[in-house]
Amino acid sequence: xxxxxxxxxxxxxxxxxxxxxxxxxxxxxxxxxxxxxxxxxxxxxxxxxxxxxxxxxxxxxxxxxxxxx
Ligand SMILES: [Cu+2]
Numbered sequence: 001x002x003x004x005x006x007x008x009x010x011x012x013x014x015x016x017x018x019x020x021x022x023x024x025x026x027x028x029x030x031x032x033x034x035x036x037x038x039x040x041x042x043x044x045x046x047x048x049x050x051x052x053x054x055x056x057x058x059x060x061x062x063x064x065x066x067x068x069x
Contacts, residue, residue, distance in 0.1 A: 004050045010064040
């Protein structure tokens, strides 16, 4: 299962990390998403290649910025 590490900008607290985690989990194909507030990073396991456009859009809708690490 492909694992993708993302850089997440804009998180300031656990609530932000939780919001991003939920947003990532809602991306089609994502099996598992883990967010590290300390590292400003997320690790996503997906079925097939991760649809980064969908990730950037869904995370962006929540007010954060995702980029490929
Ligand atoms: Cu927050």
